[in-house]
């Protein structure tokens with residue numbers, strides 16, 4: 165049996181990380197423009213009703229808003245730590261960081277829940293008779309914008325949560341990987357050779373019966389479950405993209421916080 | 429390598445139509461991620477809607493045949509033009525070229541095996557389908573189809589009892605589908621060009637799709653949020669546009685047109701791209717001013733985002749704003765005219781081979797000239813104040829969108845159809861259909877413009893006696909037009925099932941799609957080609 169150390173090149177799609185990133189950034193542009201429409205509305209109404217915006221903003225709870233800002237900013241940090249950890253192969257730490265991010269996001273939503281319920285309790289919600297009767301138009305617009313913009317933002321936080329759970333699922337999963345390797349036999353072997361697939365340590369993983377001269381091409385298909393430490397590199401890009409999305413959610417909040425809470 | 433194969437390349441792979449995938453039959457289509465099959469899925473679905481839209485248009489014309497109530501009540505007429513507008517804009521013309529011809533030929537023309545995100549591509553078609561189902565609900569449930577016009581202006585769109593919310597939601601979902609197509613195309617053009625395919629060697633159709641894709645990605649979200657705000661007002665009472673709550677209805681119009689004006693360039697740019705492919709092929713020479721045409725697409729896309737206010741001269745927006753918008757609108761005419769001059773220069777002294785696609789390109793030029801020049805008239809504030817909301821406007825935009833983009837799409841069906849389904853069409857009936865369309869089209873819309881200039885308002889189910897004769901002419905024109913359209917669709921369907929087998933390169937085209945077998949194999953190319961020259965190199969053929 166002749167032993168030929170031929171390197172097999174897997175014919176998988178090269179996985180163009182750059183292109184996936186382009187796609188993600190384009191998606192982020194659309195998100196920015198979605199909110200952009202609302203920011204335009206805000207700018208227009210604030211210039212018309214600057215006085216009323218001032219008064220109305222005084223009713224918002226700056227402390228709650230600030231806590232939420234800290235939550236989101238910190239969660240952006242934890243995501244980045246998670247990405248770096250995953251790149252370095254420290255899977256356990258990465259998972260921990262993602263869970264922390266999820267916790268902060270949940271904290272944000274809980275805060276938001278209390279904030280909104282207090283407002284609604286006081287009769288300040290869109291279309292409430294109390295709001296319409298006892299506040300002037302500028303303040304009504306302020307609250308309408310407040311509910312729309314923070315509401316849409318909150319929806320994005322929830323979507324972010326779902327995305328993180330999906331990423332977690334992929335990281336935890338032990339994917340079955342199948343690789344196809346067409347192998348040009350003629351270049352390497354003569355008739356009568358036996359072909360074997362060896363592991364790194366040299367154990368025989370599988371063999372092909374003896375080949376004769378007529379064989380020109382052998383297709384080798386490897387199916388294996390990688391050990392958890394050697395996880396699928398595609399998870400990194402998944403987490404990176406989730407992180408990008410999360411930063412966007414964060415950045416939008418950084419604009420919302422001063423525009424609604426700090427202008428009184 | 430020669431860009432122009434002399435003999436047909438030997439087929440080494442099965443045609444994409446014959447490949448057996450994971451599923452067969454219908455599922456083999458609706459779950460396929462092959463860009464060519466998705467292109468045909470889009471083609472089938474947009475034409476289904478187009479036919480519905482045609483008949484809605486025809487019924488509206490029939491209503492105007494006599495004075496008073498002819499076929500329907502005023503209320504019904506309102507629903508018809510709304511549905512006609514929504515279908516023609518959101519269901520037909522926005523996905524009409526990018527989704528069909530773009531999906532099919534963008535990867536092939538840049539030497540790629542598929543788009544960058546094939547599964548996202550399928551998702552965008554499914555979203556289109558979801559939008560269609562919602563629209564059906566909007567028509568047949570509750571109070572029935574919205575009666576607001578396709579522009580959904582507040583405050584009426586908030587007050588009417590008809591199914592505005594569902595219709596808006598359908599438009600929102602279609603917007604999402606359009607965004608995904610745009611995103612996919614940008615990523616594809618950036619990442620999957622074949623070796624040597626530099627930006628300045630890309631076919632002009634790709635340039636137009638690329639510019640269009642940016643509009644899709646950047647402008648669509650703005651209309652998305654605007655429509656969402658109307659939905660929120662209708663469902664939750666968040667009256668951002670409601671004056672009773674301090675809101676400003678004019679803001680709706682601004683936000684709406686910030687998208688919807690760029691959207692008209694989104695409709696016409698791919699049409700211009702098609703014409704830029706057809707003209708050099710049938711003139712058998714390199715296109716005149718390649719770079720000027722390519723960059724004018726980008727210019728149109730860019731300037732086109734800053735002209736929305738010309739829809740609002742009479743809305744009460746500031747007159748300074750109106751003047752700026754008017755100036756910028758005139759400005760868009762420059763890149764557009766650059767294209768037209770270059771096309772004409774390409775034809776000058778060329779040895780033209782007259783085939784049906786070329787005739788459609790000429791029809792495009794003729795209609796677009798009228799549409800474009802009347803556009804300049806509308807851009808002038810003093811004229812627009814006079815013709816705003818009249819048939820003049822309706823005539824103008826049918827000349828650009830229908831006479832322009834849609835005729836370009838028809839041309840593309842004859843030009844690329846043989847490549848897509850591998851069959852030639854019956855030339856005589858194609859020409860007869862075109863002549864009928866030309867007669868009908870111009871009888872209908874030229875008359876409409878004339879009436880509009882005399883003061884016939886749009887969106888009225890009735891008319892005054894002095895307009896009666898003109899309405900008669902227009903309605904008869906619509907009969908010619910519809911006959912021509914149906915005949916064309918018949919010719920195309922006949923070609924698919926009964927046409928002669930098409931050769932690999934029936935027109936002597938030089939772009940990459942003519943170098944792959946007809947119909948193309950699943951992965952388009954056996955070997956990814958290496959590109960060494962620009963797209964319209966007809967020289968090698970002459971040598």
Ligand code: HEM
Nearest residue numbers: 482485486488509513516521577578829830886887888906
């Ligand atoms: C046989 C073909 C067609 C006929 C007979 C037709 C006829 C009409 C008529 C009669 C109107 C209403 C005028 C009014 O009373 O205000 C109309 C409106 C309109 N049409 Fe067409 N049309 C046709 C094709 C198209 C195409 C191909 C497009 C777009 C690509 C289109 C887009 C529109 C739009 C956007 C409106 C405005 C709807 C509104 O006012 O909300 N039409 N058409």
